[in-house]
Amino acid sequence: MxxxxxxxIIGSTGSIGTQALEVIExxxxxxxxxxxxxxxxxxLLKQQAEKFKPKFICHNSPxxxxxxxxxxxxxxxxxxxxxxxxxxxxxxxxxxICSNKENDIILVACSGKIGLKPTLKAIENGIDIALANxxxxxxxxxxxxxxxxxxxxxxxxxxxxxxxxxxCIKDINQVDKLIITASGGPFLHKSIEEMKNAxxxxxxxxxxxxxxxKITVDSATLMNKGLEIIEAHHLFGFDxxxxxxxxxxxxxxxxxxxxxxxSVIAQLGLPSMHIPIQYAITYPERxxxxxxxxxxxxxxxRLDFEAPxxxxxxxxxxxxxxxxxxxxxxxxxNAANExxxxxxxxxxxxxxxxxxxxxKIFDEHEVIKNPTxxxxxxxxxxxxxxxxxxxEKLNQA
Numbered sequence: 001m002x003x004x005x006x007x008x009i010i011g012s013t014g015s016i017g018t019q020a021l022e023v024i025e026x027x028x029x030x031x032x033x034x035x036x037x038x039x040x041x042x043x044l045l046k047q048q049a050e051k052f053k054p055k056f057i058c059h060n061s062p063x064x065x066x067x068x069x070x071x072x073x074x075x076x077x078x079x080x081x082x083x084x085x086x087x088x089x090x091x092x093x094x095x096x097i098c099s100n101k102e103n104d105i106i107l108v109a110c111s112g113k114i115g116l117k118p119t120l121k122a123i124e125n126g127i128d129i130a131l132a133n134x135x136x137x138x139x140x141x142x143x144x145x146x147x148x149x150x151x152x153x154x155x156x157x158x159x160x161x162x163x164x165x166x167x168c169i170k171d172i173n174q175v176d177k178l179i180i181t182a183s184g185g186p187f188l189h190k191s192i193e194e195m196k197n198a199x200x201x202x203x204x205x206x207x208x209x210x211x212x213x214k215i216t217v218d219s220a221t222l223m224n225k226g227l228e229i230i231e232a233h234h235l236f237g238f239d240x241x242x243x244x245x246x247x248x249x250x251x252x253x254x255x256x257x258x259x260x261x262x263s264v265i266a267q268l269g270l271p272s273m274h275i276p277i278q279y280a281i282t283y284p285e286r287x288x289x290x291x292x293x294x295x296x297x298x299x300x301x302r303l304d305f306e307a308p309x310x311x312x313x314x315x316x317x318x319x320x321x322x323x324x325x326x327x328x329x330x331x332x333x334n335a336a337n338e339x340x341x342x343x344x345x346x347x348x349x350x351x352x353x354x355x356x357x358x359x360k361i362f363d364e365h366e367v368i369k370n371p372t373x374x375x376x377x378x379x380x381x382x383x384x385x386x387x388x389x390x391x392e393k394l395n396q397a
Contacts, residue, residue, distance in 0.1 A: 004032040007281060008097050010118055011110030013038035013045050015212050016132045016158065016273065020107055021048060023278045026289050030282070035097040039110070049085060056086045058093035091117065098122035107281060108133045109158070111212060113380055116140055120373070123147045130280035132158035134227050139331040140376050141234030155235065156280040161228050162235055163276035164254035164267035169236070177258040178238050180228055181248040182308065183208045185220040188249060192312050196352040200344065203351055208251040208271045217341045221354055222308065226319025230330050233323055240323050245316060247306045270295060315355050318362065327369040328379045335383040336361035343391045361387050
């Protein structure tokens with residue numbers, strides 16, 4: 001009998017986490033879930049725990065789980081005798097999960113900076129990572145990749161674009177260029193004026209992907225693609241000048257690579273996150289999993305490509321600049337953009353102001369080269385506060 005792969009999911013109640021559990025349910029004879037960690041959606045986390053029977057669950061809610069008794073806010077385990085799992089809380093709980101060497105792989109699917117330290121903890125313990133958390137590499141890519149190399153840990157990307165590149169590469173030394181595709185989002189064929197006056201509802205109406213609100217807005221401004229360029233640089237070790245973005249509205253070609261001889265290898269598939277999630281957690285094996293339908297070239301009929309409009313989507317150029325500067329430039333970019341996106345979702349600013357605010361904060365940042373993790377988090381905190389204060393002043397003007 002094939003040995004089950006032991007897995008924990010950080011961010012099990014989010015979009016990637018819930019889809020990962022759908023994949024695991026389909027492949028339940030191949031996985032054993034060690035731990036599930038969610039955010040404030042405690043009710044969904046409880047439902048997941050009842051269904052998948054993990055040994056640990058971790059939540060970030062200030063309220064205790066119903067019927068479990070007292071819970072330490074410092075992440076101390078508490079046995080829930082009724083359900084048979086231990087309950088952890090907060091960042092300490094996440095790090096405890098990621099220190100458990102019983103894990104074969106940990107899927108880091110939470111959003112935000114909270115994923116960074118647990119990821120590093122898992123790497124220190126020699127546990128492979130299926131990575132769906134952008135901030136981990138955008139904020140501290142040099143530190144994370146160096147740690148992975150030191151501890152012999154594999155980092156398998158979950159994002160469809162990076163997963164596609166990972167599948168295409170056979171000999172990385174023969175690759176000349178990475179080609180990352182972008183759907184173009186809901187404003188691909190809209191004017192700059194229409195973007196400037198876009199509502200939150202319009203920005204969240206992604207034509208191809210069903211994602212969380214923050215990442216959907218990033219896709220509308222193409223900042224998502226800018227962050228993916230930074231991730232690709234760290235994951236695959238390519239110079240920024242050798243990472244190209246091409247707009248592909250159908251989202252069938254998820255990314256491609258160009259070899260030194262001019263051959264281009266692309267990975268194609270229906271726009272479903274189940275496929276890259278499954279590839280990342282089963283790598284290097286492949287199994288029949290969740291498929292909405294078989295891929296048909298005849299039904300797709302045509303594939304369109306075009307260069308990105310950097311005048312309409314200037315966020316991509318800003319990301320290239322941040323990546324080339326290195327150090328804390330990317331952490332600054334990420335923090336300022338995220339706070340601006342939250343302000344847009346709260347109705348405090350317009351869509352196009354996300355870029356304008358992010359650029360202003362970014363241009364004023366004094367980059368720290370070769371920062372420590374503590375310095376990165378300090379920059380992140382200060383930039384967020386500065387961005388929020390600036391937005392507040394804009395609203396008072």
